[in-house]
Amino acid sequence: MQNLQSLMETLSGWVWGPYMLVLIVGTGIFLTFRLLFWQFRMLPLAFKQVFGKHPDHSGDISQFASLMTALSATIGTGNIAGVATACVLGGPGAVFWMWMTALFGMATKYGEGVLAVKYRIKNEKGEMSGGPMYYIERGLKWKWLALIFALFGTLASFGIGSSVQSNTVALAVENSLGIETWMTGIIITAFSALVILGGIKSISKASSVIVPIMAVGYVAGGLVIILNNLELVAPALKMIFTYAFTGEAAVGGAIGAAIRYGVARGVFSNEAGMGSAPIAAAAAKTDHPARQGLVSMTGTFIDTIIVCSITGIVLVMGYIMAGNSFGDQTGAVLTIGVFDKLLPGVGGWVVTFGIIFFAYSTILGWSYYGEKCATYLLGEKFVLPYRIIYIASVFVGCIATLDLVWLFADTFNGLMAVPNLIALLLLSGVIAKESKDFIARRKSGELY
Secondary structure (H helix, E strand, O other): OHHHHHHHHHHHHHHOOHHHHHHHHHHHHHHHHHOOOHHHHOHHHHHHHHHOOOOOOOOOEOHHHHHHHHHHHHOOHHHOHHHHHHHHHHOOOHHHHHHHHHHHHHHHHHHHHHHHHHOOEEOOOOOEEOOHHHHHHHHHOOHHHHHHHHHHHHHHHHHHHHHHHHHHHHHHHHHHHOOOHHHHHHHHHHHHHHHHOOHHHHHHHHHHHHHHHHHHHHHHHHHHHHHHOHHHHHHHHHHHHHHHHHOOOOHHHOHHHHHHHHHHHHHHHHOOOOOOHHHHHOOEOOOOHHHHHHHHHHHHHHHHHHHHHHHHHHHHHHHHHOOOOOOOOOHHHHHHHHHHHHOOOOHHHHHHHHHHHHHHHHHHHHHHHHHHHHHHHHOHHHHHHHHHHHHHHHHHHHHOOOHHHHHHHHHHHHHHHHHHHHHHHHOHHHHHHHHHHHHHHHHOOOOO
16 A cells, blocks of 8 residues: 555656646637737636626526536635635745736636537437547547546546545534544535536526625635734735745745645645536537536636635735744645634634535535546446445545545646647647637627
8 A cells, every 4th residue: 555655646746747737828828819919908808708798509508607606616725725825835926826827827728618619519308518538539539638638537536526626624623623533424415416417507596695605704814904904015026026036935945846836735725737627618508619618717717826825825915924934834734723813713714614615515516527528438327326436535535534535636637638638739820710600799789
């Protein structure tokens, strides 16, 4: 077992090492220039697509619901624990590099959304199926690579999607409320089953309620802290921008640490390039691939530029208050401590309940991702068996020690990116063509 853990640590270190991070961010930079900074030019229209009313089109769920489903899986413990880890290891400057990763990652998420709708199909039940496995198979004509992605996606879902999320909730509840992990396991498994067994429409309905409430609640708590400590905001922002290029307060005092951990946590949080979100995007009701691409890219903006920024700025404010020190804490414990210090009696609970709902929503979103990957491999007859196994893994996560599972989850989650990024780069011409077609048809009045 020890040898297996050592092997997985080595493999995970390679998967999430500098070469992978360069490939992920590099793809975003390439698409940004290929599309002439599309994500910046079209951001106002993108948000209009999310919150506006649209004619009914082919698809299973609304564009808003598809975004909420994607965000349910994206906004998770990484927004709380991941940002704290980045700040401790990379210093306050890591927050700046998280922002940079998100801004270029928006182009990647846009491309994923375009290809998801462009190459989606209707399955035996008349439901939409799409995502990297479909645009790899139908766009690149590489069935073997599509199968590899689907395999990695299925395996990753049981780790990053279910067991490690439920484990995080169970431990947080035990530490805060003293409730035993098995009791939390029964409750969270039951609530997960109620939603997951209903399929994508049930998941999207739950996500459309949970995600806005949890995101707004967490952001509101952070904003209260910021408004109550306005004198710390300017020094915190100055420190973030300054340390991003000096490496101060980073591990070893190196600028590379700020970049590495900022980029790594940014990618892990918003999942741009991972290939997970386009699976939800493919289910959206839309009249053009580019329109759904616009909706998809707002997810990265919301996840990192808004939610992660709240965590990062508050943490740096706490760092300044503590005499430029994070102490010996890291992860969610550090975030809880800082929020509670800056908003006594309430701040810690904002983070604790944020962890619970962020993790629960991730369980729901990833169940759909894993289901689509599993049925791509084994057929639609495997839908119910997959859902049952996935729900069971939620309970197992609450009562098991998951050090090795975390490593497996991290590794397979990272490996998903490789075939997806290959497809994005090789199909970038299709993305550009669909973008031009969208603009031309809107100008002609053919599309609204």
